[in-house]
Amino acid sequence: MAIPFRAVLCASLLVFSSLSALAHDYKIGDLKIDHPWARATPGGAKVGGGFMKITNTGTLPDRLIGGTALVSNIFEVHEMKMEGNVMKMRALDKGLEIKPGETVELKPGGYHVMFIDLKSPLKEGEKVRGTLVFERAGTVEVEYKVEPRGASPAQTHDHGAHAGGHKH
């Protein structure tokens, strides 16, 4: 019996698209990491920022304490704050706490991971591979999607499937 080619194509497209959506959620222990992304960097820039949402579905607190990225020699967890019109950035010495039942969003203007000493610029459309290290949950491999310069979290959540209701 022959299965129409179009049906196979549709089925494989469905599988593929759900896989690609799934591939952008990561799980380790009680933690769920949603849509890691980064912004394309300007020419000459030696640093880039990485962003994501981390949800702790467990009953114990955890901390993002470090990680790696293939594109950079150094990886740090930072917080950016505006005090009046002064931009202040600090490395989080004790990592970023993810309390049980809470979601922490890393986003421009706030918490972020820093790719320091970039080996090459982050280009829109590229994927950046790396790891995140949590105090309790351990190490997880993730992939950041590089969005255009100046992209905001709302613009990057175009998957619908796991964007918490953002639809475009």
Add this chain to the structure above:
Amino acid sequence: MNALRLVRYVSWGAIAVITAALLYVLLNPKQSEQGTGVASIGGPFRLAAHDGRMVSDADLKGKPFALFFGFTHCPDVCPTSMLEITNDMNALGAAAKDFRVYFVTVDPARDTAALLKEYVGSFDARITGLIPKDEAELAAMARTYRAIYRKVDTPSGYTMDHTASIYLMDEKGQFWGTLDSKETPQTRQAKLKRLLGRG
């Protein structure tokens, strides 16, 4: 009762001190000489540009310009500000054709002319990087614009705190206003339009 009396004395004392301070500020001859009493922002400077030219305040007279303090090891606010003002200038079209934006690095130790050239060049040709030759020149420039910057250690090196507003200066080189990332593009572009309409 004694405690109450003490509170009363202290309160009157505090009021007296505040009143004296206010009177001093209001009557201080140095303040009134400035006319408005508003702290001045901007003034003389001469800094090397990313292309090797020297740029001074005198060179900029006659046309409004924008000025920003930043550094290339800045993951967020600097690229965002430069991208936004590039978009704003493009949105204004011909009106902003001759507008110039100056990016003063607060990290001259790492931001070489070549690096700044590549950095600002990746946004818009109307943006020029300015590089203080040393700490003293940077401090003087920051004082002139009442900008704040500070080196802060991180595990792998350092980062810079800095004033993140874009200064808008009029054709006389006097402070006219600021652009802020929190503002909508419409607000920013309306400001730029008004500034450019003066010339």
